[in-house]
Amino acid sequence: MTPAEICTKLQEKFGADVVGPLVEAASPFVVVTTERIAEVAAFCKADPALVLDNLLCLSAVDLPKEKDQPRMEVVYHLFSYTHFHRFALKVHVPREGARVPTVEATWGVANWHEREAYDLFGIVFEGHSDLRRILLPDDWQGHPLRKDWTDPEFYNGMRVKPTEQMAERALKGEEFGTGPFKHDPDNAHVPGSQA
Amino acid sequence: MSAGITRPVTSAESVGWRIDDIGPDEMILSMGPQHPSTHGVLRIELITDGELVREARPHIGYLHRCFEKHCENVDYPGVIPYTDRLDYVASMGNSLGYALAVEKLLAIEPSPYVSTIRVIMAELQRIASHCVAVGTYGMDLGAFTPFLHLLRDREKILDVFEWTCGARLLYNYNWIGGLSHDVPDGFVRACREIVAEFDKVTWPELVNLLIGNRIFIERTAKVGVVSRELAISYDLTGPNLRGSGVAYDLRKAEPYCGYENYEFAVPVGEGKHGPLGSCFDRNWVRVVEMKESARIISQALDRLEKLEKTDVREKVPKRAKPAKGEVFARSEAPRGNLGYYVVADGTAVNPYRVKVKSPCFTAMSAFHHVARGVMIADIIALIGSFDVVLGEIDR
Numbered sequence: 170m171t172p173a174e175i176c177t178k179l180q181e182k183f184g185a186d187v188v189g190p191l192v193e194a195a196s197p198f199v200v201v202t203t204e205r206i207a208e209v210a211a212f213c214k215a216d217p218a219l220v221l222d223n224l225l226c227l228s229a230v231d232l233p234k235e236k237d238q239p240r241m242e243v244v245y246h247l248f249s250y251t252h253f254h255r256f257a258l259k260v261h262v263p264r265e266g267a268r269v270p271t272v273e274a275t276w277g278v279a280n281w282h283e284r285e286a287y288d289l290f291g292i293v294f295e296g297h298s299d300l301r302r303i304l305l306p307d308d309w310q311g312h313p314l315r316k317d318w319t320d321p322e323f324y325n326g327m328r329v330k331p332t333e334q335m336a337e338r339a340l341k342g343e344e345f346g347t348g349p350f351k352h353d354p355d356n357a358h359v360p361g362s363q364a
Numbered sequence: 365m366s367a368g369i370t371r372p373v374t375s376a377e378s379v380g381w382r383i384d385d386i387g388p389d390e391m392i393l394s395m396g397p398q399h400p401s402t403h404g405v406l407r408i409e410l411i412t413d414g415e416l417v418r419e420a421r422p423h424i425g426y427l428h429r430c431f432e433k434h435c436e437n438v439d440y441p442g443v444i445p446y447t448d449r450l451d452y453v454a455s456m457g458n459s460l461g462y463a464l465a466v467e468k469l470l471a472i473e474p475s476p477y478v479s480t481i482r483v484i485m486a487e488l489q490r491i492a493s494h495c496v497a498v499g500t501y502g503m504d505l506g507a508f509t510p511f512l513h514l515l516r517d518r519e520k521i522l523d524v525f526e527w528t529c530g531a532r533l534l535y536n537y538n539w540i541g542g543l544s545h546d547v548p549d550g551f552v553r554a555c556r557e558i559v560a561e562f563d564k565v566t567w568p569e570l571v572n573l574l575i576g577n578r579i580f581i582e583r584t585a586k587v588g589v590v591s592r593e594l595a596i597s598y599d600l601t602g603p604n605l606r607g608s609g610v611a612y613d614l615r616k617a618e619p620y621c622g623y624e625n626y627e628f629a630v631p632v633g634e635g636k637h638g639p640l641g642s643c644f645d646r647n648w649v650r651v652v653e654m655k656e657s658a659r660i661i662s663q664a665l666d667r668l669e670k671l672e673k674t675d676v677r678e679k680v681p682k683r684a685k686p687a688k689g690e691v692f693a694r695s696e697a698p699r700g701n702l703g704y705y706v707v708a709d710g711t712a713v714n715p716y717r718v719k720v721k722s723p724c725f726t727a728m729s730a731f732h733h734v735a736r737g738v739m740i741a742d743i744i745a746l747i748g749s750f751d752v753v754l755g756e757i758d759r
Contacts, residue, residue: 194689194690194691195468195469195689195690195691195692195693196690196691196692222596222597223596223597223599224599225599225692225694225701225703225721226692226703226705226719226721228705228717228719230707230716230717231717244705246692246703246705246721250596250610250612253617257692276597276599277594277597277598277729277730277733278597278598278599278726278729278730280729281725281726281728281729289430289432302425303424303425304424304425304428304430304758304759305425305428306425313430313433314430314432314433318433
């Protein structure tokens with residue numbers, strides 16, 4: 170089925186919970202209300218015409234500067250090993266206190282993907298069997314892939330961020346080994362290197 | 365298909381199992397992160413009953429450097445060296461996947477000359493990567509000689525890479541819209557020699573020494589069976605999926621770089637020596653795939669000789685700044701389908717968001733299912749058969 174046909178089918182079944190029309194992008198997607206994402210996911214897998222039995226990717230995106238509404242998005246890229254078609258679902262969640270129903274009952278792989286989204290974005294997946302940090306240490310504070318993330322100065326009592334004085338001295342040409350202190354005029358086109 | 369680990373941690377403050385979580389006669393065993401056969405820094409927590417594994421739980425993240433945050437702070441071409449460091453055993457495939465994704469955003473179509481070189485490089489890399497995968501797998505199980513033979517043959521491929529772009533492991537070769545260097549004079553002849561030697565020496569040797577070896581077969585053929593449903597539910601891809609009998613290969617199903625012009629077969633596991641989807645099948649698929657890769661390289665070399673030479677940097681954009689949009693593109697890396705989800709906001713020269721769907725990450729997420737009920741020694745056979753590279757899992 171084409172993405173447009175899949176979208177029509179979902180709209181017939183879920184009505185207003187499939188928000189808005191299909192967005193024609195390089196990977197077409199449709200936005201679904203957060204509350205019913207687990208049901209939509211289960212339907213996508215179970216319906217014999219869809220059989221989207223494979224979750225290709227579950228990613229989160231932080232959009233604090235979006236005009237209509239600052240938000241985060243969770244994107245589900247789906248694929249069918251029966252019909253060989255692709256589709257994508259999206260849910261919009263608030264940036265603070267985001268909660269999304271888990272889809273791990275439908276696709277096993279969602280378990281780790283959701284843990285990753287929780288770890289790096291702070292999105293809580295309700296009903297998840299094992300929602301712990303996965304990539305970062307268990308005692309890490311905060312969620313680094315959020316756009317408002319600032320590097321902590323200390324981690325467990327160790328200084329991890331260079332002080333301003335050190336950065337200033339580095340800019341004057343003093344060398345502190347390798348790393349972010351080196352200013353290279355040849356690299357001036359790279360954002361961030363012209364501190 | 366239930367997803368979670370059946371035995372949750374009871375004590376809230378603990379991230380691992382404690383004495384309260386296990387029954388009589390059971391023991392908690394921590395395998396790794398320094399265990400040589402975990403192929404990097406992977407730690408697996410096991411609940412064992414004698415030699416039997418009741419429950420297993422992988423702990424990852426020891427190599428985490430937040431690749432995705434790095435990407436948001438460099439420009440589009442600047443991401444490519446970082447992608448090389450994801451799966452450091454098969455760097456060519458990583459940068460190719462990223463380049464394809466951004467080319468879709470920018471609507472760039474590389475010339476056939478560039479695409480053909482990309483195919484040759486990707487397939488050489490596949491052979492080199494499978495040499496390491498199958499070789500180290502043999503070594504995990506106690507067969508040391510095939511490993512040395514395979515690394516010897518991989519070396520020749522790395523020599524060609526070094527000759528072309530100056531690097532042996534992390535190439536920065538597939539650029540957006542083109543390549544960093546054209547192939548040197550005599551490249552075709554050197555590749556033909558590699559392919560000929562592979563067909564005549566490496567492959568028969570590999571089959572005789574390892575894959576056809578009775579000890580190897582007995583050790584792997586009934587271990588770690590992954591069913592088709594489990595493989596699809598947990599998004600196992602590449603040789604892991606084909607080992608379970610699903611003939612799905614992106615090079616055939618969604619061809620990129622002109623793969624539709626080449627003749628090759630998609631090997632699948634046959635369950636010849638035991639149930640379908642065992643450790644043996646996954647490795648068998650890798651071994652046959654190497655042979656098919658050699659076939660593709662021969663055809664691509666013929667093509668390359670006939671094609672008119674073009675500037676490989678002709679279509680490399682001076683300033684990559686895609687319009688607002690997003691793309692999820694995937695390609696067949698040696699370890700499976702590598703997906704890049706790239707979001708562009710239309711105003712900046714750096715990506716707004718890059719997410720990597722790593723095939724090793726998804727394979728590892730199914731590990732606890734397969735590990736339940738096997739012997740401790742078979743855990744080693746199991747990890748190796750998924751062919752995970754921790755650089756890609758932890759990103």
